Amino acid sequence: MTPPGANWRLPLCVAIGYLGHLVLSARLEAFGARPHIGLTVLAVACLFAGPNLAAFLGFGLGLLESWAVNQYVGSYLVSRSVAGFCVGAMDQRIFRDSVPMAVAAGAVTTLFADVLFFVFVPQPESIRWLTRTLGSALYDGGLAIPIYFAVRRVVHPVRPV
Amino acid sequence: MLQSQRPSRRIRTLGVALAVLLGTALGVWHNRRERQGLSDPVTSAVGTVTSPFVGAMVGAKRWVSRQAGWLVRGRTADEENRRLREEVRRLREQNAALLEASATAERLRKQLGFPQTPPAPKIAADVLAYRPDPMFDTMVIARGSRDGVHVGSVVVAPEGLVGSVYATAPTTANVMLLTDTNAAVGAMVQRPESRATGVARGEGDGTLSLLYIPRDADIKVGDVISSSGLGGNDGIYPKGLRIGTVVQVGDPGAGAMRPIRVKPAAPFGRLEEVYVLR
Numbered sequence: 001m002t003p004p005g006a007n008w009r010l011p012l013c014v015a016i017g018y019l020g021h022l023v024l025s026a027r028l029e030a031f032g033a034r035p036h037i038g039l040t041v042l043a044v045a046c047l048f049a050g051p052n053l054a055a056f057l058g059f060g061l062g063l064l065e066s067w068a069v070n071q072y073v074g075s076y077l078v079s080r081s082v083a084g085f086c087v088g089a090m091d092q093r094i095f096r097d098s099v100p101m102a103v104a105a106g107a108v109t110t111l112f113a114d115v116l117f118f119v120f121v122p123q124p125e126s127i128r129w130l131t132r133t134l135g136s137a138l139y140d141g142g143l144a145i146p147i148y149f150a151v152r153r154v155v156h157p158v159r160p161v
Numbered sequence: 162m163l164q165s166q167r168p169s170r171r172i173r174t175l176g177v178a179l180a181v182l183l184g185t186a187l188g189v190w191h192n193r194r195e196r197q198g199l200s201d202p203v204t205s206a207v208g209t210v211t212s213p214f215v216g217a218m219v220g221a222k223r224w225v226s227r228q229a230g231w232l233v234r235g236r237t238a239d240e241e242n243r244r245l246r247e248e249v250r251r252l253r254e255q256n257a258a259l260l261e262a263s264a265t266a267e268r269l270r271k272q273l274g275f276p277q278t279p280p281a282p283k284i285a286a287d288v289l290a291y292r293p294d295p296m297f298d299t300m301v302i303a304r305g306s307r308d309g310v311h312v313g314s315v316v317v318a319p320e321g322l323v324g325s326v327y328a329t330a331p332t333t334a335n336v337m338l339l340t341d342t343n344a345a346v347g348a349m350v351q352r353p354e355s356r357a358t359g360v361a362r363g364e365g366d367g368t369l370s371l372l373y374i375p376r377d378a379d380i381k382v383g384d385v386i387s388s389s390g391l392g393g394n395d396g397i398y399p400k401g402l403r404i405g406t407v408v409q410v411g412d413p414g415a416g417a418m419r420p421i422r423v424k425p426a427a428p429f430g431r432l433e434e435v436y437v438l439r
Contacts, residue, residue, distance in 0.1 A: 052176030068293035074188015081180035
């Protein structure tokens, strides 16, 4: 099911996505909502991966986030691994390689990963946290469209006929 | 793919089970190392490998924004130039007056026998990432333990106080911004007639609250707040660093303190370089 070469292309996509998140996401803030580019790339990449590779991708993203925030390391690692796995383990009867699936995965993965993180690390300002998370999830749903086409291009490069 | 050809459930969940186990173990290990005051080698190694790439991307982004900014601002350059010349002239005058006042204060301190405190050495650091997780007000800077940065090092910008270092790797450090809900700094009103002292605490929404200021203290909107050198997070902040400006003074009601809001002086979202006090 996993396309050939995906074992190294998808981790590369997730790593570049997270670096892009570090550099750009603060500038993309709109109406108090900020995109989580790393999580969106993870969600889209996991559409092209099996459950084990998806869990590995989530773990990798968790490691990068752990370095950048340098607290709650276990919570990042576990929440991102489980979120990646859930996308990767979606029933294969669903045709995953499509724009609507990418949009749904982008929004739901952010929401799921952040809710899981909240369970591990409860935040004092729950309402503010919820507003920010919902804003990020909506943003990520929209952002998943260009990311889907970019990741698809990396996973299925166009070959001359 | 047919149902019979799919990998068994055990194989399908093997990856996530391993990830959860390893993640939990690494999390526990990280916390234990942190309690001992040591850095975690795994996140440090990730930082050492990742930071050059982040630095290159940050450099590329700045180059692009400078080029784009030049194109956009080309027409208004003359006007901006005039305004900046005027500001330089005004700041030169102010600087001369301040140098004179500083020399007088220094002379009087010496005469009265106050201890002399040399200014702390500073190192410049590039900002690699601002608020990598929007839930926490933190940033990553491109200086680490190799450069003498340690947990508790104070980070400042020309405009004012930024925060303090809470974790280090060899080439990077994590800074907790003043606006984070876990940050607190001993603060005082800079105006000579007031000098009321309290604690400035981050609110997580980009502002600070000034706590423990008595209800009858002389404080008003526009007052400049600077660090008092007392209390806060282990009293690590030296005295006299600019924190921000009072933007709201509320009604104390029946309480003992007035709700006071402070807008931080440092432009956190626009910072490209900061200085670490060693």
